[in-house]
Amino acid sequence: MTTNGNMKNIYLYARFERLWHWLQTLLIIILLLTGFEVNGAFTLFGFGTAVEVHNFVGLTWLIAFAFFVFWIFTTGEWRQYVPTTRKMLSVVRYYMYGIFRGEAHPVPKRKEAKHNPLQRIVYLILAAILLPVQMVSGFLYWGYNSWSEWGLSWLSLQVVALVHTAGAFAILSFIVVHVYMITTGHTLFAHTRAMITGWEEVADEESVGDWEYKTKAA
Amino acid sequence: MKNTERKHPLLKYIVLLACWMMLMPPIVSAAKSKADQAPGRSMAQQATKSKKLWRTTDHSKHEILQKNFKSGEELTQACISCHSEAEKQFHKTIHWTWLADPSDKEREYGKAGNSLNNFCISTNKTVDTGCLACHPGWGTSKESPVNCLVCHSQKSMNFDEAMTDIQGFLAEGDEESKEMALEIQAELRDAAQDIGLPARKNCGSCHFYGGGGDGVKHGDLDTSLAKPSKTLDVHMGVDGQDFNCTRCHTTTLHNISGRVYTRPAATHRKSLVEDDLTTKITCESCHTAQPHKGGDKMNAHTDKVACQSCHIAEFARVNPTKMSWDWAQSGKLKDGKKYKTKDEFGKYDYMSIKGRMKWAKNVQPEYLWYNGVIKSVTAKDKIDPAGVVQVSRPVGDREDPNSRIYPFKVHRGKQPYDKVNQTLLMPLLSGKLGYWNTLDWNEALTVGQESLGLPFSGEFDFVETTYVFPITHMVAPKDKSLSCTECHSKTDSRLANLKGFYMPGRDGSRLLNYAGWGVVLASLMGVLIHALGRIFSRGNGRNKIDKE
Numbered sequence: 001m002t003t004n005g006n007m008k009n010i011y012l013y014a015r016f017e018r019l020w021h022w023l024q025t026l027l028i029i030i031l032l033l034t035g036f037e038v039n040g041a042f043t044l045f046g047f048g049t050a051v052e053v054h055n056f057v058g059l060t061w062l063i064a065f066a067f068f069v070f071w072i073f074t075t076g077e078w079r080q081y082v083p084t085t086r087k088m089l090s091v092v093r094y095y096m097y098g099i100f101r102g103e104a105h106p107v108p109k110r111k112e113a114k115h116n117p118l119q120r121i122v123y124l125i126l127a128a129i130l131l132p133v134q135m136v137s138g139f140l141y142w143g144y145n146s147w148s149e150w151g152l153s154w155l156s157l158q159v160v161a162l163v164h165t166a167g168a169f170a171i172l173s174f175i176v177v178h179v180y181m182i183t184t185g186h187t188l189f190a191h192t193r194a195m196i197t198g199w200e201e202v203a204d205e206e207s208v209g210d211w212e213y214k215t216k217a218a
Numbered sequence: 219m220k221n222t223e224r225k226h227p228l229l230k231y232i233v234l235l236a237c238w239m240m241l242m243p244p245i246v247s248a249a250k251s252k253a254d255q256a257p258g259r260s261m262a263q264q265a266t267k268s269k270k271l272w273r274t275t276d277h278s279k280h281e282i283l284q285k286n287f288k289s290g291e292e293l294t295q296a297c298i299s300c301h302s303e304a305e306k307q308f309h310k311t312i313h314w315t316w317l318a319d320p321s322d323k324e325r326e327y328g329k330a331g332n333s334l335n336n337f338c339i340s341t342n343k344t345v346d347t348g349c350l351a352c353h354p355g356w357g358t359s360k361e362s363p364v365n366c367l368v369c370h371s372q373k374s375m376n377f378d379e380a381m382t383d384i385q386g387f388l389a390e391g392d393e394e395s396k397e398m399a400l401e402i403q404a405e406l407r408d409a410a411q412d413i414g415l416p417a418r419k420n421c422g423s424c425h426f427y428g429g430g431g432d433g434v435k436h437g438d439l440d441t442s443l444a445k446p447s448k449t450l451d452v453h454m455g456v457d458g459q460d461f462n463c464t465r466c467h468t469t470t471l472h473n474i475s476g477r478v479y480t481r482p483a484a485t486h487r488k489s490l491v492e493d494d495l496t497t498k499i500t501c502e503s504c505h506t507a508q509p510h511k512g513g514d515k516m517n518a519h520t521d522k523v524a525c526q527s528c529h530i531a532e533f534a535r536v537n538p539t540k541m542s543w544d545w546a547q548s549g550k551l552k553d554g555k556k557y558k559t560k561d562e563f564g565k566y567d568y569m570s571i572k573g574r575m576k577w578a579k580n581v582q583p584e585y586l587w588y589n590g591v592i593k594s595v596t597a598k599d600k601i602d603p604a605g606v607v608q609v610s611r612p613v614g615d616r617e618d619p620n621s622r623i624y625p626f627k628v629h630r631g632k633q634p635y636d637k638v639n640q641t642l643l644m645p646l647l648s649g650k651l652g653y654w655n656t657l658d659w660n661e662a663l664t665v666g667q668e669s670l671g672l673p674f675s676g677e678f679d680f681v682e683t684t685y686v687f688p689i690t691h692m693v694a695p696k697d698k699s700l701s702c703t704e705c706h707s708k709t710d711s712r713l714a715n716l717k718g719f720y721m722p723g724r725d726g727s728r729l730l731n732y733a734g735w736g737v738v739l740a741s742l743m744g745v746l747i748h749a750l751g752r753i754f755s756r757g758n759g760r761n762k763i764d765k766e
Contacts, residue, residue, distance in 0.1 A: 023236065039731075040708045040723050047702035047723060051515055095748075100755035145518045158720035162727055169734030173741040180745035184752075 258509020290356025336631025482590025
């Protein structure tokens, strides 16, 4: 497998998608910093400020996420998150072996297929499980004083808090890997540039399988 | 490579602006709220706005008070000649009866009953006349008339002593003695003509000295509150609101609001907003249950944390208070004589007649669940001498919706108990047969128990005890209240001893934290190794292959 030398720019990430991505980045960074302070890992803003900021930013994220959900369903982008096993092994093989040999990515990005099989499953778990769990547990944590009014007196703050903490570790760990993975484009900053401008430089069409498109190419 | 047109070069700035705007509201509101007042503060200021009392009488103009009084009885009758119901009312109050509930013949809580503590232990049902100096009658007899002046005269003097002197001089009969008597009578007359609501020094003449000396008992109630600064007590400070005790301890028919043994100071949490005739005994009476600024997390604490817990960070901030008293150490002699030694505060830390005592200043309270009721052991109750006996303890727990975390002074003692009957013992202390004179436990305990009509087997030992005082005075200005991390902290949390609930910042799972940071670290190591692999294998690979 060799790289086709013909690179071309494609518009991969829509304006809203990029706004969403970077807004979420900012919110998550603030949430992690303030959240781990409340957890007792370190002192940065002061406990009281950390709690206030965390609550505000957390609720902001909840609202922003609603817009994301709306967007992903109205645009049909949700199809990019449908998991598949096809080419999964070759992607895994690529990151474990091929990348060191300078091989081309087995599943290059396309407008209609911007996630490789590994990304599909990771982003699905992230967007459909991890982030919602974090938001629900966070919202419950925030609403602790209203639990009896909400009929949730049976809930344990400890369980909610520990789920929320575990989620935070998972997200932090995702960020570590994610930040590293975006340097694996054909240049170190190719993917970062794409998420800022929307334009990604990719190899030409041939290497994309028909099955990967969310709609069949006309 | 053709770089297709960037359609919106301004976009990233718009994104940044949007992020920034989302963060603005809390910053703006924080700045704005400096100008706004917390609602609880505004409420309280309204509730206490008018300080002027309107008086319709001037006691110095009353004919009946122009006399040279010859007895306490005569003076009290003068008061009653106008205030016809006052004495009858007062006779029914605990200030007079020294019984929490005179109809309760079984337990008889109160100084004149079976209650005891771990200080001077008991008044032996007022047989120990040394204690009666604080009983608000003339002289040391409970049958004597009420001394209205103790609480109502704005002049400070020892009324009992003055009356004894007057009567002594009058009995002697000579001109010089009569002169002396007249002098004291004039002083007493002035005191009887200068009448008002009880001031801090009136209440303080007994309550500052609970336990037999300044600051012995309470820790939040001592002579430093006679003329406190605002820093010591934000309400009573003479440089601030200058509240008298009765500003909060409001009164009906001479019944002064406040906790009485097992009976809470207030049975309901309600403010003047909800009930304009409620007492002002609780913080919430004036400040309401949601006193902090809207959206302030502190308002979400008021269901479980008493105001005092955060707003009285330390008690005994000016004068020291007694923290422990070991009666078992008493009775030692130096050169065959009783002796005493002083500590760094100039307070006695050893007295042959009392034992070893510890004093402390700026004390951090202990925090316990409390619903307003204090349960206490009486002289009749069986104890378990195997452990520390809680002579008094707050009632409440986390599951009780009326309980809140409340600050306490816990006084630790070691005091005599009956090894056979398993009860705490009440020795007689003052007087000829009292322990302070004889240093003979057996005799003092025998006489003491007799005075109560309770048995004493003759076999006694000492047991460790605790006694609690809810801390509620010495409320500090708001900038001196506790910061979050005094409690929300893994180390040194003030609430470290309160178990059974999850508290952010204090609690968490060590296992989860180790596992969590482990996963994060593993991810970091993983990508580092991968990155090194990329650097050392073929650079960024692709270019090299392209060249092949």
